[in-house]
Amino acid sequence: MSRKLILAAATAAVVSVGGALVASADPVDEELVIDGEIPMVIRTKAPEGHPFDEVLSGWLFRTPETRSLEEDTFTNPGMLYVERGEEIWNTVEGEAGKSCASCHGDAAETMAGVAAAYPKWDADAERPINVELQIDKCRENNMKAEPYKFDAPEQRALTTFLKHQSLGKPVQVDLSQGDMQSWWDQGKEVYYTRTGQLNLSCASCHEENNGKYIRADHLSQGNVNGFPTYRLKQGNMVLLHSRFRGCIRDTRAEFPAPFSDELMALEVYTTWRGTGLSVETPAVRQ
Numbered sequence: 001m002s003r004k005l006i007l008a009a010a011t012a013a014v015v016s017v018g019g020a021l022v023a024s025a026d027p028v029d030e031e032l033v034i035d036g037e038i039p040m041v042i043r044t045k046a047p048e049g050h051p052f053d054e055v056l057s058g059w060l061f062r063t064p065e066t067r068s069l070e071e072d073t074f075t076n077p078g079m080l081y082v083e084r085g086e087e088i089w090n091t092v093e094g095e096a097g098k099s100c101a102s103c104h105g106d107a108a109e110t111m112a113g114v115a116a117a118y119p120k121w122d123a124d125a126e127r128p129i130n131v132e133l134q135i136d137k138c139r140e141n142n143m144k145a146e147p148y149k150f151d152a153p154e155q156r157a158l159t160t161f162l163k164h165q166s167l168g169k170p171v172q173v174d175l176s177q178g179d180m181q182s183w184w185d186q187g188k189e190v191y192y193t194r195t196g197q198l199n200l201s202c203a204s205c206h207e208e209n210n211g212k213y214i215r216a217d218h219l220s221q222g223n224v225n226g227f228p229t230y231r232l233k234q235g236n237m238v239l240l241h242s243r244f245r246g247c248i249r250d251t252r253a254e255f256p257a258p259f260s261d262e263l264m265a266l267e268v269y270t271t272w273r274g275t276g277l278s279v280e281t282p283a284v285r286q
């Protein structure tokens with residue numbers, strides 16, 4: 001082969017995202033069944049209007065070691081947060097002298113499948129709310145307790161616990177409620193807007209380059225069905241808005257506040273992009 005041809009072949013396999021060299025690899029073709037009992041939808045036909053034919057869970061892009069940690073609730077480090085969340089569910093707090101369980105009883109029954117439909121329209125706030133904000137709403141209005149500080153360990157644990165009650169259920173946001181459609185529009189705009197010194201959008205990485213490697217990371221479609229996720233790198237549960245902020249920070253841009261309009265809109269839009277994938281919480285990621 002001539003030197004020119006070798007170079008051309010090399011550039012075909014290696015493209016550049018923000019200056020970082022990336023090589024390509026297909027996601028694995030595997031099934032995910034939690035504890036050999038709960039089959040998970042990790043690839044499914046994309047909703048109408050989606051840029052892809054098929055939506056894929058981030059699990060398919062992880063290493064065999066990381067994938068196997070999620071397969072078994074006994075080895076999944078995120079399950080400790082589910083247990084902690086259950087304790088909080090049953091703990092009385094606030095001036096009303098109530099716990100979550102005082103009103104909602106056994107979460108396995110009353111909360112089954114509930115979190116798979118978030119974010120949802122909140123008529124009182126006249127904006128979409130996610131599970132974290134629904135928890136705060138009940139704490140303030142129904143328990144007379146303080147809302148959680150963003151990223152408080154209790155917020156991570158209780159959100160993980162609530163999402164886990166929907167394990168295996170397909171993600172489905174209802175865009176017909178309230179003004180959800182305009183939040184979807186706004187989220188889509190954020191998704192495709194290039195920002196930061198590196199001039200990248202979410203789509204630059206998760207749409208145009210998924211399947212490629214950026215540093216040691218195999219880029220996924222950036223779906224949100226596993227959140228909060230347990231990140232091995234951090235040794236901790238990571239809330240979705242922390243992940244958004246991390247990705248935005250990586251483009252060297254200013255990042256918006258958690259639960260800001262910008263990030264809520266992004267949550268509505270990215271959740272829709274993963275329509276039909278199973279809730280995997282707590283997913284395990286690198």
Ligand code: HEC
Nearest residue numbers: 098099100101102103104114134135137138139142143158
């Ligand atoms: C005093 C009773 C009361 C307490 C205590 C309470 N809630 Fe609620 N909760 C409600 C009511 C009433 C609603 C429905 C109206 C609303 O959304 O505020 C609700 C709604 C919810 C929903 C939404 C259900 C759905 O179908 O979308 C979730 C999730 C939830 N609560 C979680 C919690 C959690 C977690 C706690 C503890 C931090 C808690 N609640 C404490 C009364 C309570």
Ligand code: HEC
Nearest residue numbers: 058200201202205214217218219220222223224247248285
């Ligand atoms: C410079 C490339 C880059 C950009 C730009 C970027 N991300 Fe990411 N993102 C990554 C990498 C790398 C990971 C970790 C590997 C993976 O899961 O794709 C990741 C992971 C994620 C995940 C977790 C996926 C999972 O399965 O747990 C979500 C969600 C996500 N990104 C959303 C976004 C959103 C929304 C934006 C735009 C605000 C964005 N990303 C912008 C590189 C990027």
